[in-house]
Amino acid sequence: MKIHRLAIALSILVPALALSVSAENKPNAASIQILKPSDQAQLDAGESYPLDYQVTLGTGDDHFHVWVDEERSPGIHDLKGTYMLPKMTPGVHTITLKLVDKGHVPTGPQKSIQVKVK
Numbered sequence: 001m002k003i004h005r006l007a008i009a010l011s012i013l014v015p016a017l018a019l020s021v022s023a024e025n026k027p028n029a030a031s032i033q034i035l036k037p038s039d040q041a042q043l044d045a046g047e048s049y050p051l052d053y054q055v056t057l058g059t060g061d062d063h064f065h066v067w068v069d070e071e072r073s074p075g076i077h078d079l080k081g082t083y084m085l086p087k088m089t090p091g092v093h094t095i096t097l098k099l100v101d102k103g104h105v106p107t108g109p110q111k112s113i114q115v116k117v118k
Contacts, residue, residue, distance in 0.1 A: 028056055028057075028058060028059075029056070029058055030055075030056055030057060030058030030061055030099055030107075030108075030109040031055070031056040031109075032053070032054075032055050032056075032064070032097050032099065032109060032110065032111035033053060033054040033055070033111070034051065034052075034053055034095070034097065034111055034113050035052040035053060035054060036050065036051065036052040037049060037051070037095075037113070037115055038113070039113040039114060040113075040114060040115070040116065041113075041115045041116070042115070042116045042117075042118060043088065043115050043116070043117045043118070044117070044118060045087070045088065045089060045090045045117050045118060046087050047087060048084050048085060048086065048087050049084075049085045050082045050083070050084055050085070051066060051082065051083045051084070051085050051095065052081075052082050053080070053081065053082075053083065053097060054079065054080045055079045055080070055097065055099070056079065057079065057099065058099070058107070058109060060101055060107050061099040061100070061101065061107050061109070062077075062100065062101050062102045063075045063076055063077045063099075063100060064076055064097050064098060064099045064100060065097070065098050065100060065104070066083050066085075066095065066096070066097055067094075067095070067096040067097075067098060068085060068086060068088065068093055068094075068095055069093055069094055071086070075100070075104065088115075088117045089117065090117050090118060091116075091117055092114055092115070092116055092117075093114065093115050093117060094112055094113075094114050095112065095113050095114075095115060096110055096111065096112040097110060097111050097112075098110040
C-alpha cells in the first residue's frame with residue numbers, strides 16, 4: 001500500500017517538477033504596456049503629452065521605437081519611463097510601440113492605441 005501511494009505521489013510530482021524546470025529555462029516573453037495615455041483618450045491639438053510605458057524585451061529584442069502614425073521615434077533603450085509625444089493635429093492618431101533588434105528590424109511584438117485629438 002505504501003509503495004502504491006509513493007508511485008501515485010511521484011507520478012504527480014515528477015511532471016510538475018519538469019514543467020517548473022522547463023518554464024525557468026525558457027527565455028522571457030516580450031511584453032509591452034502603454035500606461036498613459038489610455039486607448040481612445042481625447043487629447044488637445046498643439047499640446048505634447050507624455051507616453052508612460054513599461055517594456056520587457058524578449059529573445060532577439062534590443063530596444064523599441066514609438067510610432068505616431070507613420071513617424072518613427074529614435075530608438076529607446078529605457079525599459080520603463082516616459083516618452084514625450086510630438087504635438088498632433090486634430091483627428092485620430094495611432095501610437096504604436098514596436099520591439100526591434102539591433103538592426104532596427106521589428107521582431108514582432110508591438111502594442112498600439114488610438115487617441116482622438118481635438
